Amino acid sequence: MATGNLQPLQGMADLAPPEIALWHHVEEASRRVFRLYGFEEVRTPILERTAVFSRALGEGAEVVQKEMYTFEDRGGRQLSMRPEGTAGVIRYVGAAGGPEQIGGRLYYIGPMFRCERPQAGRKRQFHQLGVESIGGPSPAADAECIALQMHLLAAIGIEGCTIHLNTRGLPEDRPAVRAGLVEGLAPHREALCEDCRRRLEEHPLRVLDCKKESCRALVGTLPPVTAFMSEASRTYLVEVERLLVKMEIPVVVNPTLVRGLDYYMHTVWEVTHDALGAQDALAGGGRYRIDMEGRACDGVGFAMGIERLLMALQSTGVRADQFAQPLAAWIVTAGASAAEENLLLLQTLRQRGVSCGMDLSGRSVKAQMRAAHRAGVSRVILRGDDELARGLFVLKDMQAGTQEEIALPELLARAPSWMITVPGT
Numbered sequence: 001m002a003t004g005n006l007q008p009l010q011g012m013a014d015l016a017p018p019e020i021a022l023w024h025h026v027e028e029a030s031r032r033v034f035r036l037y038g039f040e041e042v043r044t045p046i047l048e049r050t051a052v053f054s055r056a057l058g059e060g061a062e063v064v065q066k067e068m069y070t071f072e073d074r075g076g077r078q079l080s081m082r083p084e085g086t087a088g089v090i091r092y093v094g095a096a097g098g099p100e101q102i103g104g105r106l107y108y109i110g111p112m113f114r115c116e117r118p119q120a121g122r123k124r125q126f127h128q129l130g131v132e133s134i135g136g137p138s139p140a141a142d143a144e145c146i147a148l149q150m151h152l153l154a155a156i157g158i159e160g161c162t163i164h165l166n167t168r169g170l171p172e173d174r175p176a177v178r179a180g181l182v183e184g185l186a187p188h189r190e191a192l193c194e195d196c197r198r199r200l201e202e203h204p205l206r207v208l209d210c211k212k213e214s215c216r217a218l219v220g221t222l223p224p225v226t227a228f229m230s231e232a233s234r235t236y237l238v239e240v241e242r243l244l245v246k247m248e249i250p251v252v253v254n255p256t257l258v259r260g261l262d263y264y265m266h267t268v269w270e271v272t273h274d275a276l277g278a279q280d281a282l283a284g285g286g287r288y289r290i291d292m293e294g295r296a297c298d299g300v301g302f303a304m305g306i307e308r309l310l311m312a313l314q315s316t317g318v319r320a321d322q323f324a325q326p327l328a329a330w331i332v333t334a335g336a337s338a339a340e341e342n343l344l345l346l347q348t349l350r351q352r353g354v355s356c357g358m359d360l361s362g363r364s365v366k367a368q369m370r371a372a373h374r375a376g377v378s379r380v381i382l383r384g385d386d387e388l389a390r391g392l393f394v395l396k397d398m399q400a401g402t403q404e405e406i407a408l409p410e411l412l413a414r415a416p417s418w419m420i421t422v423p424g425t
Ligand code: AMP
Pocket: 084, 114, 116, 121, 122, 123, 124, 126, 127, 128, 281, 282, 283, 284, 285, 303, 304, 305, 306, 307, 308
């Protein structure tokens, strides 16, 4: 086992075979579903000006204050590694001249960075896939976004999720929500945990999602946040819920759900999965309004953590090797002349779309057969100088355990049928 300097940084991981097959499965299923809904991919830079995030997410957001990898570059610019995808996508929309120019249905897949305390299900480099549907406000667009997310989870093979739905209301509701919460909680200040006593001053809404039992009990005695909101905000939530029922998508309205970022308004939701333990959030989403250099950009979107999707998938017994794509054939060689001719055969087969491999370092036939077994191929093509002289190949069927001698035209005709098809492709 390598230690020390050969290991990646704490909270970061190498993504490699065999698990990478699961990543490909998730990414391919996602791209398929995104296409069904007319979303196109955008790849924004990992590094942005810090202000891109602090303005969009809010200076006070925990992720901005405590979790961003921020540094000054050699030119004295304040830069940050993206902690989430939305801020960069909206910056791109603005740079491209607004949603009118680009359609405004975008998705992304890629790494995000947060300097959090690493633990199970919480990494410092993790990966998200997400969408941004620019426009609105529109309850139908919010319901469509949730429907897309559920479709995606089903396409990946994840069942047993719960969607928790709530609203942040309109931005103009915020003072009333804050005042209502403070009024309800202040008499019980001493019974709140230390963090929540601070939250009561700074961000009372955050008291609602405290995990401590004593705080939850207190929160349970409060009226739902919608009680402090305007009629328009309440109606919007009811409409989103009604449309989801219409689309046969079950949701649980959860009045204590809080998505911490300032840019949210109206619909917010979170998807949880029982297999994830303490970090049970598989995905989060919501409607937002983000300032694009003086112009408001409305949209709705979600982000799902790919590491958590894989944990949920593996909890149902799915294994990476189910998605592995082994080579179809292995060419085994003996003798110098055959080795060269086999190199040409290797190239011919690959160009015809048949995946195959061959030892290129002059190993013994026995070692080559071991390599063929390791590669998990369905066929071995053996040609030594002897077969070469006779214009034949020995074709071994590794599953059936049989072998026969055949000529080149027959070999090339049969080869495409050896490809192993992978579930989900
Ligand atoms: P958030 O923007 O914090 O709601 O994150 C959206 C989703 O990304 C979460 O529901 C998780 O699935 C995932 N996620 C967030 N932070 C981390 C992390 N540190 N490590 C792994 N996954 C994460």
